[in-house]
Amino acid sequence: MQFGIFSVSDVTRDPVTGYTPSEAERIDDVVEMARHADEAGLDVFAIGEHHNPPFFDSSPTTLLAAIAATTRGITLSTSTTLITTNDPVKIAEDYAMLQHLAKGRLDLMLGRGNTGPVYPWFGKDIRKGVHLALENYNLLHRLWREDVVDWDGEFRTPLQGFTSTPRPLDDVPPFVWHGSIRTPEIAEQAAYYGNGFFANNILAPNGHFKPLVDLYRKRYEHYGHGRAQDAIVGLGGQAYIAKRSQDAYAEYRPYFDNNAHGIRIPLEDWVNATPSSVGSPQEIIDKTLGFHEIFGDYQRQLWVVDNGGLPQSAVLKQIDLLAEEVVPVLRKELAARRAPGVPEAAPTHADLVRAKYGDRPARQPRPNANRGDNTAGTSPYQDSDPDKVAVHPSL
Amino acid sequence: MTTDIEEPRTIVVVSAGVSDPSSSRLLADRLAQKTHDLLHAHGIESRITTIELRTLVDEIGRATVAGFVGEGLRPAIEHLAAADAVITATPVYKAGVSGLFKSFVDLLDNDLLIAKPVAVTATAGSARHALVPDEQMRPLFAYMRALVTPTALFAAPEDWGDGALGDRIARAATELAALIESGVSRSVVDGTWSRYQHQFGSSAQRSGRAVEPGEIDFDTDLMRLATGGRATAAAVPQRS
Structure with a gap:
């Protein structure tokens, strides 16, 4: 089981002190969060992608590359990478590059995003959001698996004889999660490809995401990737922890009351009705074990710990409490509950390398010599399949 | 299932009246009772369930933001999902349906009332609001793809002492009972369910049974696209 934190990279005024961090401060703080989570022994740090204030992270691969350089063990991920408004070719390139620099400590989660105006800013139509997500992933999937891609679809100029560089680390693509809160087609796509499925598990009633997760599990089995219970499921959540329950509520209340979603109900009612976790370490543990009761065995649990303008000191404290008092117990408890044969975690890079190559050495693509025309041809690498013929554009 | 025919039909009253008793509720109750009686005369049993929105105001406010x-709204929504007919009733405030009424309808899944017979009724302090049911409630339930009865009911204070109101109630009840008895709702839904928009996880029922979350149509453009195929051949211009 992997445990970690995720953030949407918001820059929010602290409602208690009235202080709004600058973008520069918040970027430094988030890098520090990730390093702190790594040092504390959490397994995953994930960051969102947004292209509008009050969010700063328009460039997750740049941010994660900097974090990769100063962390040792933590897996870096996204929450989410916008598969709708980004060019899948650029996603293939950027994340393969990041995967190399992070030495394989990378996976990514694809999502549609939730800010309507972003689509037209990037020349896309939000009414085609699901189409874009599905088609773009179909292309991304191939770009990471085929040295030379011929492709055409509805939303992007066709590709003929295209090679996405660098090839993924060890020629093994990063593991992909598909995040969705309501779209059965996304669950279907995750199942079809045998990828992971992530439900953010926030801002909705307890169990709200279960039908979608169950659909994904059922279809994962349908497509022959394993039993339904073996499908790779990740859940989000939000946590605020203090040693004593009443302190957690007292400290977190002004930040909840200040929430950006217009939710103006008592914090206690909110925590009862939704997966939101506030309280003592034991209460967070119990709540998370409740997720397991609803969703069954799952592989990754991420929490938001930096929302609502919480000061950095409180965020780091949350990471410590998670790592020291919550996660160790959950590791034990969830392992004890896990049915035989069910994957303990999402596959790591090492797992994927082993699955692809066994004991053989991993493929290391070496380009053929530059012929001066700046195009790669049908066999861009020394070991590319020479029989694979690319169809070049007729000009 | 053939046994469905023998089961009592369910008429669900949704009232946004705020007093107890309220005139809005009274108007809806008279229509419900008359509809029940007409069905009974035709050998069809029915059961009336009433949803008083004033008792759900906290839940409605909470859900809105x-x-x-x-959970507190679940029973009301499940009653509506299973209803064979719906009678709606609202007071008129500031020349329109009450905010409570509209807020409740705003929370319903778009496909919850598809092809269900619906009667629209309103009460007001003045006859000058008489067109609120026709001009505001009818379009609202048109949006919901419901079958609104030809007669909309309205009662101002003077109507309660006028036998003509009883005549109009009888007319609306006749229409509502005829829609229930005809089974038109089921005929429409059975033939066209997949042609309406549905959101995953909706509370809507299809012909009296819950739509299972796993009951997904995989034979769609988007599902083909999800599994590495193309949305439609036509969507992609042919290139030579």
């Missing part, structure tokens, strides 16, 4: 429907 939280973006999701809490």
Whole structure:
């Protein structure tokens, strides 16, 4: 089981002190969060992608590359990478590059995003959001698996004889999660490809995401990737922890009351009705074990710990409490509950390398010599399949 | 299932009246009772269930800002999902349906009332609001793809002492009972369910049974696209 934190990279005024961090401060703080989570022994740090204030992270691969350089063990991920408004070719390139620099400590989660105006800013139509997500992933999937891609679809100029560089680390693509809160087609796509499925598990009633997760599990089995219970499921959540329950509520209340979603109900009612976790370490543990009761065995649990303008000191404290008092117990408890044969975690890079190559050495693509025309041809690498013929554009 | 025919039909009253008793509720009750009696005369049994929105005001307010429907609203929505007919009733405030009424309807899944017979009724302090049911409630339930009865009911204070109101109630009841008896709702839904928009996880029922979350149509453009195929051949211009 992997445990970690995720953030949407918001820059929010602290409602208690009235202080709004600058973008520069918040970027430094988030890098520090990730390093702190790594040092504390959490397994995953994930960051969102947004292209509008009050969010700063328009460039997750740049941010994660900097974090990769100063962390040792933590897996870096996204929450989410916008598969709708980004060019899948650029996603293939950027994340393969990041995967190399992070030495394989990378996976990514694809999502549609939730800010309507972003689509037209990037020349896309939000009414085609699901189409874009599905088609773009179909292309991304191939770009990471085929040295030379011929492709055409509805939303992007066709590709003929295209090679996405660098090839993924060890020629093994990063593991992909598909995040969705309501779209059965996304669950279907995750199942079809045998990828992971992530439900953010926030801002909705307890169990709200279960039908979608169950659909994904059922279809994962349908497509022959394993039993339904073996499908790779990740859940989000939000946590605020203090040693004593009443302190957690007292400290977190002004930040909840200040929430950006217009939710103006008592914090206690909110925590009862939704997966939101506030309280003592034991209460967070119990709540998370409740997720397991609803969703069954799952592989990754991420929490938001930096929302609502919480000061950095409180965020780091949350990471410590998670790592020291919550996660160790959950590791034990969830392992004890896990049915035989069910994957303990999402596959790591090492797992994927082993699955692809066994004991053989991993493929290391070496380009053929530059012929001066700046195009790669049908066999861009020394070991590319020479029989694979690319169809070049007729000009 | 053939046994469905023998089961009592369910008429659900949704009242946004705020007093007890309220005139809105009274008008809806008279229509419900008359519809029940007409069905009974035709050998069809029916059961009337009433949803008083004033008792759900906290839940409705909460759901409106939280973006999701809490447990407290579940029974009301499930009654509507299973209803064979719906009678709606609202007081008129500031020349329109009450905010409570509209807020409740705003929370319903778009496909919850598809092809269900619906009667629209309103009460007001003045006859000058008489067109509120026709001009505001009828379009609202048209949006919901419901079958609104030809007669909309309205009662101002003077109507309660006028036998003509009883005549109009009888007319609306006749229409509603005829729609229930005809089974038109089921005929429409059975033939066209997949042609309406549905959101995953909706509370809507299809012909009296819950739509299972796993009951997904995989034979769609988007599902083909999800599995590495193309949305439609036509969507992609042919290139030579």
